[in-house]
Amino acid sequence: MLPLPAFFDPADITKLYIEQTESIAHAVKKYQQHYSLSPSHQDTEKIAVLGIDPQIGFMHPQASLYVPGAIEDATRALSFIYKNSDKISRLYFSLDTHNLFQIFHPAFWQDTQGQHPPAFTVITTQDIQKGTWQAIHHPEQAYQYCKNLEENGKKNLIIWPYHTLLGGLSHALLPAIMQAAIFHALLRNSPTHFEIKGTHPLTENYSIFEPEIKHIAQKTVGSFNEVFFNTLMRYDRIYIWGEASSHCVVETLYSLQHQIQTTHPDNIHKLYILEDAMSPVAKMGEGDLDFPLHAQQALQHFAQAGMHLVKTTDVI
Numbered sequence: 001m002l003p004l005p006a007f008f009d010p011a012d013i014t015k016l017y018i019e020q021t022e023s024i025a026h027a028v029k030k031y032q033q034h035y036s037l038s039p040s041h042q043d044t045e046k047i048a049v050l051g052i053d054p055q056i057g058f059m060h061p062q063a064s065l066y067v068p069g070a071i072e073d074a075t076r077a078l079s080f081i082y083k084n085s086d087k088i089s090r091l092y093f094s095l096d097t098h099n100l101f102q103i104f105h106p107a108f109w110q111d112t113q114g115q116h117p118p119a120f121t122v123i124t125t126q127d128i129q130k131g132t133w134q135a136i137h138h139p140e141q142a143y144q145y146c147k148n149l150e151e152n153g154k155k156n157l158i159i160w161p162y163h164t165l166l167g168g169l170s171h172a173l174l175p176a177i178m179q180a181a182i183f184h185a186l187l188r189n190s191p192t193h194f195e196i197k198g199t200h201p202l203t204e205n206y207s208i209f210e211p212e213i214k215h216i217a218q219k220t221v222g223s224f225n226e227v228f229f230n231t232l233m234r235y236d237r238i239y240i241w242g243e244a245s246s247h248c249v250v251e252t253l254y255s256l257q258h259q260i261q262t263t264h265p266d267n268i269h270k271l272y273i274l275e276d277a278m279s280p281v282a283k284m285g286e287g288d289l290d291f292p293l294h295a296q297q298a299l300q301h302f303a304q305a306g307m308h309l310v311k312t313t314d315v316i
Helices: 021-034 070-083 125-130 139-151 175-188 226-232 245-263 265-270 291-305
Strands: 047-052 090-096 193-197 237-242 271-274 308-310
Touching (some): 070 237, 070 271, 090 245, 125 139, 245 271, 265 271, 291 308
Parallel strands (some): 047 090, 047 237, 090 193, 237 271
8 A cells, every 4th residue: 555645634634725736746756756656547457436526515514515424534535545546547526516596405495485495394295285385496397306206216305505506615526635636646647537417407416327307297307327337337446435325325326236237237346335435414304314224224235236345444
């Protein structure tokens, strides 16, 4: 394993700052002088690391949708990336990307008094029928969306706090993670890949690969991202981590499982889940709202399906 670079200080993970690219490039030159490192295209075993939404909006304690435990997850994930940079062929990151007026944000809905729903409100078709909540934008499609969620056994629509708004600070990677991406890219001559998701106003997009609902009233609002899927499947191993384990991580893994099982089932063994580098959204109730329990059960399901549950301290 490689040593941690001098510029990396776990105590600084919560700090917000502009990435210090020149200093990182200088550190990379020192590594290249002291260690025998080759460009990633020469790797005999191709290894990808996929970070799911490790953005300020989910990982900083002051953010509206901070996931408890995310800072500790980031600390462990960064140590894993730095120490294994000589083996990791390429880094991939998804970026949850939203605007104010999306179906899961307060501004999309109002009650009879014109008040927007508070964060973490659950909206069902019954609520809409009773007039408890009405969509300000695209009301017919919004009702059909909630109906489709219920008919397809998906999570009920939850109103989330405004988060990861495009152009805002919460949309960016946590700076410490961005610096690791720069370090790895320069060290291995391997550009970091960023995958945008979540821009359509009429559907949630927990999974990197597909929205919760793809068709509303015979109109397409999303599709499975085959291009990105095929890109990842070219690797021998894919290590996955990020936030939140109960939502975007789990739904991404379900998408991967389904697509792999319908194409090349043996590829399921390529997936390695860094279980100590992800945390669930806090529990909001029983049943579907017990997010920690849902995440725990899902990870066991993936292990039984053939994915590997590993830790950031395990040797690659």
